[in-house]
Amino acid sequence: MTTVAKKPQAPDPAYLAAVLxxxxxxxxxxDEAEALFAVADTEAAALLAQQYEATRSTKSDITLPDDETKFAAVTRVPGSAAAQVEDRGAFVAWVRDTYPDHFDYRIIPARTETFVTEEFEAAVLDALTAANSTEYADPDTGLVHQVPGVRMRANRRPYFRWSFTRKSKGQPLTGQELALDAIEAARLDIRTAPELPAAEVEVPVEVIEQ
Incomplete structure (x- = not known):
């Protein structure tokens, strides 16, 4: 018995047109939302950085236009830095003069090379990284040394972490649902940028000479 392959059927033209x-x-x-978001995100990050510099505030609650219903929050995550040897000659000389037990020579054909034991160098750099400083506190003597040839190099810049609220006994909606409901009900306008606050006018102080 010969089976005849079924001819492929094109989708309904009207349905295809509607889906496309x-x-x-x-x-x-x-695309429009992504462009608007990029502008809003940049402005928000700049204002949060300005607020941190002025007040050292690291967290902000985000509310709906009623200024009461919290639906999100933003938290500043600090950057981090690691100690790295940038001037090996200065670092090796410091170890030679301060911790000679961790300093040695290597005889290489045609030349002699000085070096610091890997374990000691790693221990010093780990301690500096943990302290976020180039001052090394000797765990045995308690003496604090300024370590030459080492620099704290940033390996992660500060950033802001955004989050929506979750459902709770008092609030059956998530933060995302609250925001979307407010947008749909025209209680929250995301297309129009907020108006800039009026610039503060400095009042001149009259100095009376006596």
Whole structure:
């Protein structure tokens, strides 16, 4: 018995057109949202950095326009740095003069090379990294040494971590749901940028000479 392959059937033209139309319209809306978000995200990060410099505040609650309903929060995550040897000659000379037990010579054909034991160098750099400083506190003597040839090099810049609130007994909606409901109800306008506050005017102080 011969089986005849079934001819592929094209999708319904009207349904195909509707799906393609919806897909591309959503893409256009997403592109617009991403562009708006990039601007808002940059401005928010700059203002949060300004606030941190002025007040050392590391966390901000985010509320709906009623200024009461919290739906999100943002937290500043500090950067980190690690100690690295940048001037090996200065570092080796410091170890030679301060901790000679951890300093030695290597005889290489045609030349002699000085070096610091790997274990000691790693211990010093780990201690400096933990203290976020180039001052080394000797764990045995308690003496504090300024270590030459070493620099704290940033390996992660500070950044801001954003989060939505979760459901709770008092609030059955997540932060995302609260925000979307407010947008849909026209209680939260995300297309219009907030107005800049009025610039503070410095009042001149009259000095009376006596």
């Amino acid at each position: 139309r919806r897909r591309q319209a959503m893409r256009a809306q997403l």
